[in-house]
Amino acid sequence: MSPNSELQTQLDEASRDYEEFASRGLKLDITRGKPSPEQLDLAGDLLTAVTADDVITPSGVDARNYGGLEGLVELREIFAPLLKIPTDQLLAGGNASLTFMAQALTFATMHGTAADDRPWGEGPRKLLCPVPGYDRHFALTESLGFELLSIPMDEEGPVIAEAQRLAEDASVKGMWLVPMYSNPTGITISPKRAAKLAAMPAAASDFTLLWDNAYGVHHLRDEHVENIDILNLCAEAGNPERPWIFASTSKITLAGAGVSFFGGGPLSVDWMKTNLGKISIGPDKVNQLRHVRFFGDSAGVEAHMRKHAEIIAPKFDAVLDALESAFGDSDLARWTRPDGGYFITLTTMEGIADRVVKLAAEAGVKLTPAGATHPYGLDPANNVIRIAPTMPVLEEVELAAQGLVACLKLASYEKLLAG
Amino acid sequence: MSPNSELQTQLDEASRDYEEFASRGLKLDITRGKPSPEQLDLAGDLLTAVTADDVITPSGVDARNYGGLEGLVELREIFAPLLKIPTDQLLAGGNASLTFMAQALTFATMHGTAADDRPWGEGPRKLLCPVPGYDRHFALTESLGFELLSIPMDEEGPVIAEAQRLAEDASVKGMWLVPMYSNPTGITISPKRAAKLAAMPAAASDFTLLWDNAYGVHHLRDEHVENIDILNLCAEAGNPERPWIFASTSKITLAGAGVSFFGGGPLSVDWMKTNLGKISIGPDKVNQLRHVRFFGDSAGVEAHMRKHAEIIAPKFDAVLDALESAFGDSDLARWTRPDGGYFITLTTMEGIADRVVKLAAEAGVKLTPAGATHPYGLDPANNVIRIAPTMPVLEEVELAAQGLVACLKLASYEKLLAG
Numbered sequence: 001m002s003p004n005s006e007l008q009t010q011l012d013e014a015s016r017d018y019e020e021f022a023s024r025g026l027k028l029d030i031t032r033g034k035p036s037p038e039q040l041d042l043a044g045d046l047l048t049a050v051t052a053d054d055v056i057t058p059s060g061v062d063a064r065n066y067g068g069l070e071g072l073v074e075l076r077e078i079f080a081p082l083l084k085i086p087t088d089q090l091l092a093g094g095n096a097s098l099t100f101m102a103q104a105l106t107f108a109t110m111h112g113t114a115a116d117d118r119p120w121g122e123g124p125r126k127l128l129c130p131v132p133g134y135d136r137h138f139a140l141t142e143s144l145g146f147e148l149l150s151i152p153m154d155e156e157g158p159v160i161a162e163a164q165r166l167a168e169d170a171s172v173k174g175m176w177l178v179p180m181y182s183n184p185t186g187i188t189i190s191p192k193r194a195a196k197l198a199a200m201p202a203a204a205s206d207f208t209l210l211w212d213n214a215y216g217v218h219h220l221r222d223e224h225v226e227n228i229d230i231l232n233l234c235a236e237a238g239n240p241e242r243p244w245i246f247a248s249t250s251k252i253t254l255a256g257a258g259v260s261f262f263g264g265g266p267l268s269v270d271w272m273k274t275n276l277g278k279i280s281i282g283p284d285k286v287n288q289l290r291h292v293r294f295f296g297d298s299a300g301v302e303a304h305m306r307k308h309a310e311i312i313a314p315k316f317d318a319v320l321d322a323l324e325s326a327f328g329d330s331d332l333a334r335w336t337r338p339d340g341g342y343f344i345t346l347t348t349m350e351g352i353a354d355r356v357v358k359l360a361a362e363a364g365v366k367l368t369p370a371g372a373t374h375p376y377g378l379d380p381a382n383n384v385i386r387i388a389p390t391m392p393v394l395e396e397v398e399l400a401a402q403g404l405v406a407c408l409k410l411a412s413y414e415k416l417l418a419g
Numbered sequence: 420m421s422p423n424s425e426l427q428t429q430l431d432e433a434s435r436d437y438e439e440f441a442s443r444g445l446k447l448d449i450t451r452g453k454p455s456p457e458q459l460d461l462a463g464d465l466l467t468a469v470t471a472d473d474v475i476t477p478s479g480v481d482a483r484n485y486g487g488l489e490g491l492v493e494l495r496e497i498f499a500p501l502l503k504i505p506t507d508q509l510l511a512g513g514n515a516s517l518t519f520m521a522q523a524l525t526f527a528t529m530h531g532t533a534a535d536d537r538p539w540g541e542g543p544r545k546l547l548c549p550v551p552g553y554d555r556h557f558a559l560t561e562s563l564g565f566e567l568l569s570i571p572m573d574e575e576g577p578v579i580a581e582a583q584r585l586a587e588d589a590s591v592k593g594m595w596l597v598p599m600y601s602n603p604t605g606i607t608i609s610p611k612r613a614a615k616l617a618a619m620p621a622a623a624s625d626f627t628l629l630w631d632n633a634y635g636v637h638h639l640r641d642e643h644v645e646n647i648d649i650l651n652l653c654a655e656a657g658n659p660e661r662p663w664i665f666a667s668t669s670k671i672t673l674a675g676a677g678v679s680f681f682g683g684g685p686l687s688v689d690w691m692k693t694n695l696g697k698i699s700i701g702p703d704k705v706n707q708l709r710h711v712r713f714f715g716d717s718a719g720v721e722a723h724m725r726k727h728a729e730i731i732a733p734k735f736d737a738v739l740d741a742l743e744s745a746f747g748d749s750d751l752a753r754w755t756r757p758d759g760g761y762f763i764t765l766t767t768m769e770g771i772a773d774r775v776v777k778l779a780a781e782a783g784v785k786l787t788p789a790g791a792t793h794p795y796g797l798d799p800a801n802n803v804i805r806i807a808p809t810m811p812v813l814e815e816v817e818l819a820a821q822g823l824v825a826c827l828k829l830a831s832y833e834k835l836l837a838g
Contacts, residue, residue, distance in 0.1 A: 139697055
């Protein structure tokens with residue numbers, strides 16, 4: 001049999017499998033990193049952790065009234081060791097770390113930073129974006145007038161040589177990074193790579209690491225790496241104000257009703273407080289007090305996260321098993337095998353990611369649009385697909401993975417045959 | 420007795436009264452417009468209005484998960500008639516209307532408005548500030564680079580002739596206004612004056628009314644005026660995008676843990692949603708659902724506000740009675756007699772407001788710093804004092820009013836004798 005007729009046979013088989021799958025008329029959605037209702041149920045007791053009779057915090061603050069810009073100290077104490085940020089360099093805010101990011105970046109654009117009071121908005125401004133990355137990071141900073149420069153990631157994190165080369169331009173003000181279980185690769189930056197980022201020369205005196213530690217306690221396995229103390233690494237390298245650290249409990253307690261965190265060097269935290277003081281009288285302390293009581297202490301957070309892992313690790317494994325079983329002995333695809341976070345990145349043959357997403361949509365499996373993982377929605381190799389397995393129930397994840405395999409096979413053989 | 424020796428006698432008596440008051444070593448605080456714990460207790464049931472078993476909104480949304488940028492429709496339906504804003508032109512947000520104000524003004528500064536896409540930040544920008552006004556308005560817009568231009572208020576609201584003259588400058592982008600029970604005067608703008616503001620010519624094509632309706636349902640008396648339909652007035656005048664309306668439940672339910680509102684013309688609401696979509700995945704819907712259940716409907720809000728009035732009207736009356744009794748037949752002072760809101764404005768003889776505040780502080784009564792009611796903290800006549808009677812218990816308000824009277828008498832006679 002000629003290679004082409006063998007391929008044609010494989011294509012025919014893939015086509016039949018795809019049609020068979022599509023004919024089932026399923027409606028599955030693995031697009032967004034949302035917790036499932038079962039995960040949200042884990043935080044059921046949070047909702048009634050503050051009642052009319054017990055509105056006073058341990059340190060004696062009426063959580064219901066105005067004030068307390070930095071957030072409840074008891075909440076900051078719980079998360080300080082988990083995030084490796086001293087309590088007095090950690091602020092607790094409202095329900096969205098994305099809003100903290102927007103605020104910090106807006107302050108820098110309008111007023112300059114703690115390290116350099118020249119507003120970023122006075123001239124051209126650029127940010128380094130390790131790809132694949134998080135679409136909301138890109139959309140936010142594009143809206144604030146930043147030019148987004150893609151830099152590659154390897155298995156230890158962003159490639160330093162490329163970052164350093166680009167940072168020779170003083171209009172490059174910083175770099176996005178999800179250090180642990182990155183969205184969407186699941187890759188965790190190595191301590192060595194983090195130390196290099198902390199010490200990396202940069203033309204901008206206030207080159208800033210936008211350290212979005214969204215998944216810092218979101219381990220899937222009992223054995224896991226530790227959060228990196230980026231504050232200390234940067235301070236040791238003589239760049240104490242370099243990192244802005246963001247985190248939230250959106251994927252710990254409730255996705256719409258959690259609490260967020262900002263950490264940084266001592267001057268950056270003062271700078272943030274001064275600027276926040278113009279736009280807010282303080283965060284929702286009642287919801288913060290709920291979190292304090294619900295967790296009790298740092299160990300309480302870790303115990304809670306193990307319950308999440310019990311729910312979502314099987315969903316990750318369902319996708320990974322389906323991919324391994326279908327493509328383990330081929331070179332049609334590769335994929336990441338995360339030990340935490342919310343995403344798996346699937347890398348297809350070049351040029352077919354959008355075709356896979358389209359086939360999947362037509363077969364009832366909604367995938368994140370191809371390109372969403374790159375600045376401006378443009379994946380130049382058109383080969384990256386983000387898989388978010390947490391939201392559907394396990395059976396649906398298994399079905400969606402089956403469908404994904406069928407789509408990927410079909411698109412791959414089409415491509416190979418087209419040559 | 421010569422006028423001077425009569426004055427000296429009055430001064431001596433005032434001095435003795437002051438010393439007597441100071442010697443009591445009280446610690447009283449009537450500085451900020453904070454609700455009292457007793458008022459916050461009124462919302463006790465709010466805290467447990469959402470429990471683990473009932474997290475779904477009437478329209479079927481899981482309040483715990485991501486999404487829903489515009490806020491829960493059921494909450495917007497409750498407040499729409501109260502604020503005179505159609506539900507689909509009303510957004511419900513997080514715990515602070517000040518943050519909504521900061522966001523809208525920042526978007527306009529960076530990206531332009533719905534009515535004109537030229538960013539306000541591209542050139543000089545100014546705002547009209549009716550005085551006396553709200554210190555946080557002034558601090559926010561000063562931080563965003565606006566020059567603040569004071570304009571006078573009379574008993575119907577801001578003086579139009581002066582506003583119109585200043586608005587001939589295209590760099591004047593808008594005007595602050597607390598339309599009902601203004602902070603700090605308690606004055607409510609008249610419908611006629613509001614219509615004039617809606618129709619007022621302005622050089623800036625997107626001249627914006629920053630309509631901060633912080634006290635729109637905060638009546639002290641059973642009989643009260645109605646909220647003005649500024650959206651309709653502006654639309655009728657051909658300026659449908661002129662008003663941005665802000666409100667919150669900070670002084671309805673919980674001061675730190677309420678919900679906020681933004682309303683405007685149809686294009687402005689779309690503009691706000693588009694911009695908010697870059698910086699947030701959505702507000703805390705769980706807290707919004709608490710509010711939906713706690714109030715039930717618009718009448719529930721009004722009934723709740725009557726309970727507030729029962730608590731705070733006597734505190735206002737305590738201050739007003741003390742002032743009337745001491746100065747009712749003199750021209751040493753005048754003051755506003757609000758029918759709602761959180762403040763009374765006391766106008767002293769020129770040049771002594773700071774002296775009164777200092778005397779009060781030394782006698783154990785903390786007053787808002789003189790000047791805080793004016794842009795840049797500068798009250799040119801040095802004669803405005805803001806009184807916030809809600810937070811202390813009634814007995815303390817009575818004592819503070821006594822102390823205030825003693826300080827004002829002493830400072831007035833000092834001035835007259837020096838004069």
